[in-house]
Amino acid sequence: MNHMISEQNPEREYRAAMQDAALCYMQRHQAEHLGNDQQLFVRTVAHLQTTLEVPIFLAENLTGLAYGQLRASAGQRxxxxxxxxxxxxxxxxxxxxxxxxxxxxxxxxxxxxxxxxxxxxxxx
Known part of the structure; x- marks a missing residue:
């Protein structure tokens, strides 16, 4: 029974989906904020809150994780x-x-x- 619970974790799936949404939003809008990543971050948090109704504490956390993915995948210094x-x-x-x-x-x-x-x- 515990094995099924660990396989189907709705909270983990929700967080992963919202982090993916944040990453996709940042990828679509990063060109609008060249040189100002803080604006992109704030705008992404607002998007998660207003469009997807993610609580602010979670939206900030997931946006931070997605931002890390965005920068790591860019192959930047x-x-x-x-x-x-x-x-x-x-x-x-x-x-x-x-x-x-x-x-x-x-x-x-x-x-x-x-x-x-x-x-x-x-x-x-």
């Missing part, structure tokens, strides 16, 4: 979280097949400490 640590960030470039290990202290030195005062709103 990325931060390799599995290989990174607190002191070393590993960047991966799928196009070249290369990975780069960069000490976090170096990132702070060249990007954070050297940048001076930054605007409070990153969209400025």
């Amino acid at each position: 990325r931060l390799d979280l599995k290989s990174s640590s607190e002191s070393v960030a590993v960047l991966s470039d799928p196009a070249s097949g290369k990975s780069f290990a960069i000490p976090v202290a170096l990132i702070f030195q060249h990007l954070v400490d050297a940048s001076g005062a930054r605007p409070k709103n990153p969209n400025n």
Whole structure:
């Protein structure tokens, strides 16, 4: 009996279907938000809420997971979280097949400490 319950999990199927809906929506609309992934994210959450009546907490969670799928499938340069640590960030470039290990202290030195005062709103 437990075997049948594990095979037919309506909650898991619902979450998977809503995550797929979020991914499809982002794929269709990403060209409208080039350079502003936050707008695409917010718009996708709103779509799940209004069109599919997904509760906001779940819509945000599933959109986040779908966004990860969207970026991973794009073959873009990325931060390799599995290989990174607190002191070393590993960047991966799928196009070249290369990975780069960069000490976090170096990132702070060249990007954070050297940048001076930054605007409070990153969209400025």
